Amino acid sequence: MSDAAPPAVLVEGLRHAYAGGREALRGVGFRVEPxxxxxxxxxxxxxxxxAFRILATLMRPAAAAGPSGRVEVFGACPWxxxxxxxxxxxxxxxxxxxxxxxxxxxxxxxxxxxxxxxxxxxxxxxxxxxxxxxxxxxxxxxxxxxxxxxxxxxxxxxxxxxxxxxxxxxxxxxxxxxxxxxxxxxxxxxxxxxxxxxxxxxxxxxxxxxxxxxxxxxxxxxxxxxxTAAELVDAAGGEAVRLEPADGDAAALADDLRGEAGLSRLRVLPHGPRPALRLRRADAAAWVLGLRERWPDRFSRVSYGPATLEDAFVELIEPAAEVEPAPPARRGRGRGR
The missing domain is CATH 3.40.50.300 (P-loop containing nucleotide triphosphate hydrolases)
Structure with a gap:
C-alpha cells in the first residue's frame, strides 16, 4: 500500500446536467497537487x-444518465x-x-x-x-x-x-x-x-x-x-500572425492564401469588432513584409510575434471557423493582386 499523500483535488469523469437536460460538465477530469x-x-x-460549486460543497452533481463521476478534496468527497x-x-x-x-x-x-x-x-x-x-x-x-x-x-x-x-x-x-x-x-x-x-x-x-x-x-x-502555460503555448507552435483585411472579408482573404507553402493553422476569426485571419508561419517577419508589398492596400492591421497563451486559448477554445476548401468559383474573388 502506498503512503503517498492524496492530491489536493482529484476529479475523474465528472458529469452534471441541469434541469431540462443541458449538460454543464461532460466527463471532466483533472488533479491538483498540494x-x-x-x-x-x-x-x-x-x-x-x-465545477467550482461542486468542489465547494454547494451542489451535488447529477448526470443526465449514468454515474456522476468521482471528486475528492484531500481524499474526501464533497457531497x-x-x-x-x-x-x-x-x-x-x-x-x-x-x-x-x-x-x-x-x-x-x-x-x-x-x-x-x-x-x-x-x-x-x-x-x-x-x-x-x-x-x-x-x-x-x-x-x-x-x-x-x-x-x-x-x-x-x-x-x-x-x-x-x-x-x-x-x-x-x-x-x-x-x-x-x-x-x-x-x-x-x-x-x-x-x-x-x-x-x-x-x-x-x-x-x-x-x-x-x-x-x-x-x-x-x-x-x-x-x-503549464508554457506547454500550452508550445502546443500552439510557431509565430502567430493576425491579418485584419481592410474590407472586413476574412473568408475571402483565407481563400487567396490557401495553398501557400509554409502556412499552418489557418483560421477565420469572425467574432469581435474586426474580422481577422489567424495563422502560423515560421518566418513570420519576412513573410509579412512580402505580403504587404504584394497587397499594400489589403490590410487594416497586421501583427505577428511569438505565440502567447492567448493564442493557445484562441486555437483550442475560442469559437472560430476552420477554413474549409472553397468552391472553384470563389477563386475569382481574389482582390488586390
Missing amino acids: GEIAALLGPNGSGKST ENPHAVREKIGVVFQSPSLDGELTAEENLRCQGRLQGLRGASLREAVGLGLERAGLVARRGDRVRGFSGGMKRRLEVAKAMLHGPELLLLDEPDAGLDPAARATLWEQLDALRHGAGATVLLTTHLMDLAARADRLVLLDRGSVVRTG
Whole structure:
C-alpha cells in the first residue's frame, strides 16, 4: 500500500446536467497537487463555475444518465462528506460578501467568530489576515470606501482565517485592473509559500492564468487540454500572425492564401469588432513584409510575434471557423493582386 499523500483535488469523469437536460460538465477530469496554484480556464459557459460549486460543497452533481463521476478534496468527497471538505477549504465567491458599513477588521472578526475563533486565536488570525492582505493601515476604515482590489484581497483574507489547506476562488480577477490583478497574484503566491495553501481558481483572463502552475482548459463542459502555460503555448507552435483585411472579408482573404507553402493553422476569426485571419508561419517577419508589398492596400492591421497563451486559448477554445476548401468559383474573388 502506498503512503503517498492524496492530491489536493482529484476529479475523474465528472458529469452534471441541469434541469431540462443541458449538460454543464461532460466527463471532466483533472488533479491538483498540494502546494500548487491551478486555474480552470475557459470562456463563459465552459463549466468552470459548475465545477467550482461542486468542489465547494454547494451542489451535488447529477448526470443526465449514468454515474456522476468521482471528486475528492484531500481524499474526501464533497457531497458524501461535506463537513470534512469544508474544514479544509476556504471559498471566495465572485459576488462580494463584505459588509461595506463595517471596517476591514470588523469584517474579519465577524467571519472569525462564524468559524469558531475566539479570544487570542481570533485576534491573531485577524492580525495575520490584515497583514497578508496589505491592509493593516486601513484596518479601521469602512470597507465601502475601498477599491475593488482592496476588497478582493480582504475577501481572500476572510476565506483564509481558519487556516484551510485549499483556497477556492471563482473569477477573483473579475472587474480588477491589471495592477490590482498583479497584487492579488502576489497575495495568492504568498499564501502558497507562507501558509502552505493550495489554490484553485476559475478565470477567463490570460494574465492571471499564465502564472498558474497548472492550467485546465475547459470548453462546453469538457477538458480541452491540461498543462503549464508554457506547454500550452508550445502546443500552439510557431509565430502567430493576425491579418485584419481592410474590407472586413476574412473568408475571402483565407481563400487567396490557401495553398501557400509554409502556412499552418489557418483560421477565420469572425467574432469581435474586426474580422481577422489567424495563422502560423515560421518566418513570420519576412513573410509579412512580402505580403504587404504584394497587397499594400489589403490590410487594416497586421501583427505577428511569438505565440502567447492567448493564442493557445484562441486555437483550442475560442469559437472560430476552420477554413474549409472553397468552391472553384470563389477563386475569382481574389482582390488586390
